[in-house]
Amino acid sequence: MPDITRFAPSPTGGLHLGHVASALSGWRPANESGGRFLLRIEDIDPGRCRAAFAHELMSDLHWLGLRWPAPVRWQSRHLGEYARVLAQLGERGLVYPCFCTRRDIADEIAASAHAPHHAPDGSVIYPGTCRGLPARQRDALLAAGTPHALRLDMERALSVPGARDLTWHERGQGRQQCRPELFGDVVLARKDVLASYHLCVTHDDALQGITLVTRGEDLRPATSLHRLLQHLMGWAEPQYAHHPLLCDASGRRLAKRDRAMTIAAMREQGMSPHDVRAAAGYPGPLA
Numbered sequence: 001m002p003d004i005t006r007f008a009p010s011p012t013g014g015l016h017l018g019h020v021a022s023a024l025s026g027w028r029p030a031n032e033s034g035g036r037f038l039l040r041i042e043d044i045d046p047g048r049c050r051a052a053f054a055h056e057l058m059s060d061l062h063w064l065g066l067r068w069p070a071p072v073r074w075q076s077r078h079l080g081e082y083a084r085v086l087a088q089l090g091e092r093g094l095v096y097p098c099f100c101t102r103r104d105i106a107d108e109i110a111a112s113a114h115a116p117h118h119a120p121d122g123s124v125i126y127p128g129t130c131r132g133l134p135a136r137q138r139d140a141l142l143a144a145g146t147p148h149a150l151r152l153d154m155e156r157a158l159s160v161p162g163a164r165d166l167t168w169h170e171r172g173q174g175r176q177q178c179r180p181e182l183f184g185d186v187v188l189a190r191k192d193v194l195a196s197y198h199l200c201v202t203h204d205d206a207l208q209g210i211t212l213v214t215r216g217e218d219l220r221p222a223t224s225l226h227r228l229l230q231h232l233m234g235w236a237e238p239q240y241a242h243h244p245l246l247c248d249a250s251g252r253r254l255a256k257r258d259r260a261m262t263i264a265a266m267r268e269q270g271m272s273p274h275d276v277r278a279a280a281g282y283p284g285p286l287a
């Protein structure tokens, strides 16, 4: 079966070697199976993403020899589509508005007898303050235009038939058990933009017919959540292949802030596309 894969960077800085490894991990199976490799710009975060970075990373990927079909999907141009999904989840009672600030959440946790619990991605599990807001109070806050996020009601989501028994297929490793409950009431729409990474990536993988999601090992836990969203929305299930993250000589994960690891710096040093691909762990020819 031909694989349809994608590379989905967030344009928050220059392309670095870790990105190249990720892009090639998607490009290779697509190429080898006679499938397709897509590029998607995940730029919903207005504070951190810049169009200039996106153009720069496309030019670096092109220089490396990668090609992808047009048009490239820029998530920031499709916010209405994500809003429609949120509305559907809202009608089913699966999301609720959360008016809490970070401070409110910290205070709530401090006031309770329990230590904060953390989700697999390191975020603090939301204590559920706004889940139980009386409808009148919630409506008044909404009517007053109070800034709010939208959170998934995890308990309700898990009560949807089949939601507790989800698995995903990890290529080469077989079926993996999903543990979406470990994330608690995760944010599906941020306060500043009516969208979130988890929602948009899952929506777009389905919309674009991605059959194999390749990405870094750091995102493996999020796959549980993505499978839950696919289940709730009736979206097709892709396969997954999480690749190890590149480390430096001392075994530390490559950091974005390390300028020596940017492709721009490598180009300035006179490295060839082949040298850079080899440094990312793909020494062979591209075609």
Ligand code: GLU
Residues within 6 Å of the ligand: 008, 009, 010, 042, 201, 214, 215, 216, 219
């Ligand atoms: N936009 C995400 C990132 O840059 C990647 C998402 C994914 O591959 O699922 O980390």
